[in-house]
Amino acid sequence: MNRFRALMVDKFNHSFSMEVRELGWNDLPKGDVTLRVAWSGVNYKDGLAGIPEGRVVESYPMVPGIDLAGTVVHSVDSRFKEGDEVIVASAELGVSHFGGFSEMARVSGDWLIPLPTGLTLREAMILGTAGFTAAMSVQRMEENGVAPGNGPVIVTGATGGVGSTAVAMLAQLGYKVVASTGKSTEHDYLRRLGAEEILDREALAVRDDRPLKKARWAGAVDPVGGETLSYLLSTTRQGGSIAVSGLTGGSTFATSVFPFILRGINLLGIDSAHITNAYRRRVWARLAGDLKPEALLKVIGSTEITLEDLPDALSTIRKGGVRGRTLVRL
Incomplete structure (x- = not known):
């Protein structure tokens, strides 16, 4: 050519x-x-x-x-x-x-x-950076102690590339997945991926000056950022982790030190571009194995x-x- x-x-x-x-x-x-x-x-x-x-x-x-x-x-x-x-x-x-x-x-x-064995070229691009970012988010949360028995995990921007794959992966691993979206027409799609509960995204952007609210989430996959991240920081459970990978909701957010010093929250930055090739290969191996989101590939x-x-x-x-x-x- x-x-x-x-x-x-x-x-x-x-x-x-x-x-x-x-x-x-x-x-x-x-x-x-x-x-x-x-x-x-x-x-x-x-x-x-x-x-x-x-x-x-x-x-x-x-x-x-x-x-x-x-x-x-x-x-x-x-x-x-x-x-x-x-x-x-x-x-x-x-x-x-x-x-x-x-x-x-x-x-x-x-x-x-x-x-990797277990993936076709086409499947690899259905996953792509979005799927890799979702898988890396799951792996980083696991490395910081998040497990299916700890409580529900919320995924924001759940109909997007990162969100969709994260919902399917987490459900496949046995987590109770709560999906957040602003698209009322996509609730059936998210349930087919494995979401057990769906929240309107406006419920995650309520302005409230309290630094800590009722603890709800054992973990969160957040490609949205902005006010949504502020909400997640104030509502994540003791020792929980939030994997942040995007800014579709804004690049700035408001918080205080209290989620970190009173609940021990882990804020995990997910940068898929500047990691070692060895770590990248480990994540792709999981994408061909236990993190291959069968529900997503079908949908x-x-x-x-x-x-x-x-x-x-x-x-x-x-x-x-x-x-x-x-x-x-x-």
């Missing part, structure tokens, strides 16, 4: 463009391994890459897409050979290095995860788009209009 197609964003002074372009082999950035991309996925971060004020793209022009799954076609890294099926999720893709919205990609071998497995559909999909995810995962078929 000497010529291939990719979605490219460009910014110069006050102008911004986003279009599908035909690129050549020499247009690819430096890297050890060249891949034929089979699938990518749409994440909120990709949505931000699709607007000039998104502040996630470090240099232009850029091919967005923080996830990809594909097959090695050329490698100067002895760890990988032609025909190997691999995953790249997060790392620098779509931010400072051409990403997954392209039929071909060239990346560092250090970023590659061999496709949303057929949502597919093409490169030409991406501008609309990126706009939709920025507006919070996506349920579960959207796949890009390359």
